[in-house]
Amino acid sequence: MHRSEDDTEPAGGITVVGSYLSPYVRKVLVCLALKGLPYRIDPIVPFYGNDTFAHLSPLRRVPVLIDDQVTLADSTVICEYLEERYPAVPLLPHSPPQRARARWLEEYADSRLGEALIWHLFNQVVIRRFVWGEPPDEQVLRKAREREIPQALDYLESQLPADGCLFGPIGVADVALAAFFRNAVLSRYAIDAARWPISAAYVVRVLGHAAFESLRTFEDLSARTPILHHRAALQAAGAPISKHSFGTSTPRRGVLEI
Numbered sequence: 001m002h003r004s005e006d007d008t009e010p011a012g013g014i015t016v017v018g019s020y021l022s023p024y025v026r027k028v029l030v031c032l033a034l035k036g037l038p039y040r041i042d043p044i045v046p047f048y049g050n051d052t053f054a055h056l057s058p059l060r061r062v063p064v065l066i067d068d069q070v071t072l073a074d075s076t077v078i079c080e081y082l083e084e085r086y087p088a089v090p091l092l093p094h095s096p097p098q099r100a101r102a103r104w105l106e107e108y109a110d111s112r113l114g115e116a117l118i119w120h121l122f123n124q125v126v127i128r129r130f131v132w133g134e135p136p137d138e139q140v141l142r143k144a145r146e147r148e149i150p151q152a153l154d155y156l157e158s159q160l161p162a163d164g165c166l167f168g169p170i171g172v173a174d175v176a177l178a179a180f181f182r183n184a185v186l187s188r189y190a191i192d193a194a195r196w197p198i199s200a201a202y203v204v205r206v207l208g209h210a211a212f213e214s215l216r217t218f219e220d221l222s223a224r225t226p227i228l229h230h231r232a233a234l235q236a237a238g239a240p241i242s243k244h245s246f247g248t249s250t251p252r253r254g255v256l257e258i
């Protein structure tokens, strides 16, 4: 699945720029794994991107995918591209209504779960502290824990299957939804299985898939390693690290203010 035998960039191969801690990066890495596509990763936290990174990703966000033909800076666009270019293992269902529903749930994950679980939870407890040396905004955290996440789980409880995945085999909607809840785990937020039994079981099931499992060591390592040492620590642990990095040692604020 990974290509870590040597330090040569694979000719015509795929490079993903972005940290193992990002749910949007995780979504792309899991889709690559499911499609059996090898890749290299430049595991930068986006605030540490250099000037070239800003050129590749105008919003200075991760993931960025670079291959022999294109450079793309949005997880949904990347996954659609992979789906079209490498259709052998499909990650969208076949019928138009189901495809549309899969896209909606992916969009819901990226936007609403992104807001609640990343900007208002993970970024508060992890990024603010470890990138900016600031304490979390307790009001934002409280709102996320007490209102936004419960609201999202109420909705998901009505949408998710009691068994298996959303549309048969695991697909991009499952990957996107579960990817965000992995950051909930990393932020020490556990879904209350008594209140949302279907969602709690679904997230455990999807995160238990081998394609998610294969990333866990690198995620946990990133979570406990100072940011500037991520690359070396991940390389030592066998991650398929790219030869070149778009990282720098001083963080700068993002382009979008959310």
Ligand SMILES: N[C@@H](CCC(=O)N[C@@H](CS)C(=O)NCC(=O)O)C(=O)O
Residues within 6 Å of the ligand: 021, 022, 023, 024, 046, 047, 059, 060, 061, 062, 063, 073, 074, 075, 076, 110, 118, 253, 254, 255, 256
């Ligand atoms: N719509 C983008 C969102 C990506 C995104 O927001 N990534 C976060 C990391 S989890 C990021 O790069 N944040 C840096 C910032 O907000 O400046 C996608 O789907 O790829």
